[in-house]
Amino acid sequence: MKLAIFDLDGTLVDSAPDIAAVLNRALARHKLAPFTVPQVAAMVGDGAHALLVKAFTARGATLTDDVIPPFLADLEANSANLTQPYEGIEAALATMGVAGWRAAVCTNKPVAAAQALLRALGMLRFFELVVGGDTLPVRKPDPGHVLGVLKAMHMSPAQSVMIGDHQNDILAAKGAGVRTVFAAWGYGSGEGADLVARRPQDLPFLLGG
Numbered sequence: 001m002k003l004a005i006f007d008l009d010g011t012l013v014d015s016a017p018d019i020a021a022v023l024n025r026a027l028a029r030h031k032l033a034p035f036t037v038p039q040v041a042a043m044v045g046d047g048a049h050a051l052l053v054k055a056f057t058a059r060g061a062t063l064t065d066d067v068i069p070p071f072l073a074d075l076e077a078n079s080a081n082l083t084q085p086y087e088g089i090e091a092a093l094a095t096m097g098v099a100g101w102r103a104a105v106c107t108n109k110p111v112a113a114a115q116a117l118l119r120a121l122g123m124l125r126f127f128e129l130v131v132g133g134d135t136l137p138v139r140k141p142d143p144g145h146v147l148g149v150l151k152a153m154h155m156s157p158a159q160s161v162m163i164g165d166h167q168n169d170i171l172a173a174k175g176a177g178v179r180t181v182f183a184a185w186g187y188g189s190g191e192g193a194d195l196v197a198r199r200p201q202d203l204p205f206l207l208g209g
């Protein structure tokens with residue numbers, strides 16, 4: 001058996017437009033100016049709390065605890081309004097499934113929002129497990145996030161590969177002893193990745209079936 005561990009935002013789905021809308025509503029509630037979608041995409045990758053800290057800090061404001069619960073509720077309810085799977089990713093997942101790959105999601109997005117998003121897009125069926133940024137005491141780039149997925153799936157690092165669009169994905173997987181594929185269509189950078197996938201369609205071939 002072999003296991004493909006997928007990052008979510010910027011790898012499976014182009015979710016920056018929804019994340020930007022939710023973030024900008026939180027900023028507006030505090031009379032702070034919005035960010036563009038590309039600006040938000042560049043801030044995504046460290047989870048919901050870190051995104052809020054970055055955005056509030058960039059606006060010269062301090063993040064207070066009262067900002068977080070309404071932001072998380074909005075994210076969970078509105079994670080799939082504008083979000084689309086990347087073209088070719090569902091076909092790649094289906095092809096990999098036929099070729100014997102098991103699949104899991106390891107995302108820094110809160111797990112409730114991640115599951116709601118995958119359900120709304122009809123993509124939950126591809127994955128045996130979704131581990132979010134708030135599922136474990138640690139999250140990417142901590143290797144413990146990836147090791148938590150392996151443990152739950154009863155798989156070894158040698159049987160597994162991580163596909164992600166961000167340095168956090170590469171660092172977490174490498175630290176866990178898992179091979180890495182950089183998803184070049186996403187929001188981040190992939191220095192140090194073992195392989196680079198230019199498009200989702202390339203994944204089954206790159207991973208050997």
Ligand SMILES: O=C(O)COP(=O)(O)O
Pocket residue numbers: 007008009010043044045046047048051106107108109110166
């Ligand atoms: O929510 C984030 O900041 C990033 O999520 P990801 O780990 O799925 O890219």
Ligand SMILES: [Mg+2]
Pocket residue numbers: 007008009010011045164165166186
């Ligand atoms: Mg990502």
